[in-house]
Amino acid sequence: TVLPIIASRGCPYSCMNYCTYPLQQGRKVRTRSPEKIVEEMVHWQDALGISYFIFRDPVFAINAKHAFELCDAIAASGRTFRFTVETHLRNMEPDLAKRLRQAGMDMVKVGIETVDAEVLNSAKRITLDVDEQRQRIAMLEAIGVKVTCHYILAMPGENPDSWKNTLRYARRL
DSSP: OEEEEOSEEOOOOSOTTTOSHHHHHOSSOEEOOHHHHHHHHHHHHHHHOOOEEEEOOTTTTSSHHHHHHHHHHHHHHTOOOEEEEEEOGGGOOHHHHHHHHHHTEEEEEEEEEOSOHHHHHHTTOOOOOHHHHHHHHHHHHHTTOEEEEEEOOSOTTOOHHHHHHHHHHHHHO
């Protein structure tokens, strides 16, 4: 059983043309206390035996300091948890990724959206270039973290060639 949990709300990124998080939660990032997050995880583990969580933050670890503090709070709890995070590949710096893995992260869900630069620009999507995406994904997989990539087909400005390129890229990843 997996239980959703939130460490932060709000998203300052500029992809609000297609993403509901900024509309739903605002653009200002607000974080919960790492101790309160772990307290909630402990509660669900004790009450229902749940030890697997999915952080449904718009962009988990947008504040790396907060993510490191959460890892420290999990370690201090003496409990074992596993969890998935939804984030941007830019936030998965190697040091943080390794620390999150030690804390129990075993899967990352990231938005790639499309590989067409013009479509990304028209959607105001800021992302890593293709080589950096591959490097980050390879780094995550090398430390034992599964990666799920999300794509959007038929974004404004896309055409059959651009979405076919995105599908080819998805298969290669």
